[in-house]
Amino acid sequence: MFKTVKNKKICEEILEQMKELLVSGHLTVGQRIPSEIELSETLGVSRSSLREALRVLDVLGIIEAKTGDGTFIKEAKMENIGNIMTLVALSKELETSDLYEVRIILESYAASLAAERRSNEDLAIAKKYLLKADNGSTGEEGSLLDHLFHSSVIKASKNNVLVMLMDMISGLLSEQIKSTRTLFSSSAELMELIQKQHWEIYDAIEQQKPLEAQKKVFDHLNNAKIIINLKQKS
Amino acid sequence: MFKTVKNKKICEEILEQMKELLVSGHLTVGQRIPSEIELSETLGVSRSSLREALRVLDVLGIIEAKTGDGTFIKEAKMENIGNIMTLVALSKELETSDLYEVRIILESYAASLAAERRSNEDLAIAKKYLLKADNGSTGEEGSLLDHLFHSSVIKASKNNVLVMLMDMISGLLSEQIKSTRTLFSSSAELMELIQKQHWEIYDAIEQQKPLEAQKKVFDHLNNAKIIINLKQKS
DNA sequence: AAGTTTTGTTTGTCAGACAATCCAATAAAC
DNA sequence: GTTTATTGGATTGTCTGACAAACAAAACTT
Structure with a gap:
């Protein structure tokens, strides 16, 4: 009857946004995404929270973060x-x-x-x-x-x-x-x-x-x- | 002939350790894991790095973090x-x-x-x-x-x-x-x-x-x- | 023109702080 | 004695600031 109140963490909301952007095609393979500082300001969250979301995508193989260069959309591999x-x-x-x-x-x-x-x-x-x-x-x-x-x-x-x-x-x-x-x-x-x-x-x-x-x-x-x-x- | 040097991030090493602990059965469903501060000190890493690893497990549904209580091993649901x-x-x-x-x-x-x-x-x-x-x-x-x-x-x-x-x-x-x-x-x-x-x-x-x-x-x-x-x- | 150095940007990591929340022990009320 | 409130400690969630490492491009030197 009553639905459980969703207490979504910031990181999860970011992940949902990223997912939508991937589905809609606004993010394509090889593309570079804004820097962490820039993105965190755009989203209105701290760099820590943003990084937790990005780390998930990184482990899943969806993005690749290059130190000193930037973060890019990657094609996930089977391994x-x-x-x-x-x-x-x-x-x-x-x-x-x-x-x-x-x-x-x-x-x-x-x-x-x-x-x-x-x-x-x-x-x-x-x-x-x-x-x-x-x-x-x-x-x-x-x-x-x-x-x-x-x-x-x-x-x-x-x-x-x-x-x-x-x-x-x-x-x-x-x-x-x-x-x-x-x-x-x-x-x-x-x-x-x-x-x-x-x-x-x-x-x-x-x-x-x-x-x-x-x-x-x-x-x-x-x-x-x-x-x-x-x-x-x- | 030469293998590429693996520049593994701290978070990924933590994930591997967690994986081994899960394989070996040292971590079982329902069990509570040490607090973030305690674990970070044990592993010799910062809380941020540890949290990035934990967040991955959280999104995958392998652990569940309860604010004010602790973090527990959960049975991941395929849904x-x-x-x-x-x-x-x-x-x-x-x-x-x-x-x-x-x-x-x-x-x-x-x-x-x-x-x-x-x-x-x-x-x-x-x-x-x-x-x-x-x-x-x-x-x-x-x-x-x-x-x-x-x-x-x-x-x-x-x-x-x-x-x-x-x-x-x-x-x-x-x-x-x-x-x-x-x-x-x-x-x-x-x-x-x-x-x-x-x-x-x-x-x-x-x-x-x-x-x-x-x-x-x-x-x-x-x-x-x-x-x-x-x-x-x- | 080619190679080298410098500089700025970006990610990786750390430390510290505070709020929100929960559990349990304690105190208070009945 | 039992129930209810309160308090305190512990834990996660989030934010801020800082510095190191690595890279790319610009500036410089030869």
């Missing part, structure tokens, strides 16, 4: 967004199993898209990592190559939302993924199996077979999941 | 984050088509999980919205019921990661979804079709048929996508 999302996701209690479930579904779908949309360049990048891994890779290097291969597949999907979400989920699962990798690296057979599966995924994408690529990734990740569960129980 | 994410998405790197693509895959997968895991309570909630919509609903009310039904299906999946991601994506797509709904509401035939599809989805979940539920949602959302494209071209 930044993924970082922020990770931060937000941390304050929620997310089950690792739920995360892995979503990872499997998104990554296998990314593979199917990759099979449709991959460029020759995408293939070359993915192949490079696989060849390196073929020449024997252990420990951290192997773990890195594994991650790079999976990333290259996702990027080949050409869907930036997928890239962002997978960045985020990988970040949240990083500990689990690392321990998985070290678990695997203890067994030469498992390592060979993984590498074989990677090549099968690559082939499916190279030959532009979406459904096959999707299934290969799905099975690949599910394998890992099953093995983890087995090891944990034992 | 609020949607606001922030739209700000970020304004840089247009997130294509609407990419978002919709991911929405379809996640929501249809959520339906398959819902078919496996739904409780009777989940069913009752979903059914309630459908019955209301049956009794004729127009304009905003219909739009709301539509959203509520889709939400109830996702919640029935019992995967909080899915719930979170779909909240976020819905927030980013909110404008598009609204316009879609108003488009549809102009045609009684389309409205009936949508409602029929909703019931089919419900039945599949009620009868615990994962694959069917998944396909129904997939087709349902793809239908909407196709119709949007047609209307836009005409």
Whole structure:
């Protein structure tokens, strides 16, 4: 019946104004915004309050402040967004199993898209990592190559939302993924199996077979999941 | 060969520390953090710098600052984050088509999980919205019921990661979804079709048929996508 | 004309101050 | 004894002023 009285902080009001200016197109990428002193006088607020608002936009990657030069509207990059999302996701209690479930579904779908949309360049990048891994890779290097291969597949999907979400989920699962990798690296057979599966995924994408690529990734990740569960129980 | 020297701002270093504390579980929801003065002395930074970091967490909904009381860890709600994410998405790197693509895959997968895991309570909630919509609903009310039904299906999946991601994506797509709904509401035939599809989805979940539920949602959302494209071209 | 220095501007950080607000302990009233 | 008022301390919100660091452009030197 009664609405809660909004006790908005100054910084939040500034953010709303900035948002409107961005939506309306009055602020475009690359443009320089007035100096902090000038803006604070225009808005009728202190420099501190204005800076708190600007800092938010800075962390979100919407603006870039250059010392001694000025502040400019920037194009937000995926990495930044993924970082922020990770931060937000941390304050929620997310089950690792739920995360892995979503990872499997998104990554296998990314593979199917990759099979449709991959460029020759995408293939070359993915192949490079696989060849390196073929020449024997252990420990951290192997773990890195594994991650790079999976990333290259996702990027080949050409869907930036997928890239962002997978960045985020990988970040949240990083500990689990690392321990998985070290678990695997203890067994030469498992390592060979993984590498074989990677090549099968690559082939499916190279030959532009979406459904096959999707299934290969799905099975690949599910394998890992099953093995983890087995090891944990034992 | 050489890496760019990172000239990290104090505020960003504080944010990283907070992130680690959240990851490690030293900070839990509801907990109170030290006062600004105390924290600034502990960290060896000025109160201003600390406040800039805290303000970022505040806007992201990770903490809540209460004047005269203190600052507390809060569970970030995705609804609020949607606001922030739209700000970020304004840089247009997130294509609407990419978002919709991911929405379809996640929501249809959520339906398959819902078919496996739904409780009777989940069913009752979903059914309630459908019955209301049956009794004729127009304009905003219909739009709301539509959203509520889709939400109830996702919640029935019992995967909080899915719930979170779909909240976020819905927030980013909110404008598009609204316009879609108003488009549809102009045609009684389309409205009936949508409602029929909703019931089919419900039945599949009620009868615990994962694959069917998944396909129904997939087709349902793809239908909407196709119709949007047609209307836009005409 | 080219290179160097200077100067002014802008962001980054700090310190201090005061108002607004809340919690709790204390005092007062019943 | 219980309830209500008052008070005081603590905390966040905001403002002001100051200085350092870094950059760009103007002024200067060669």
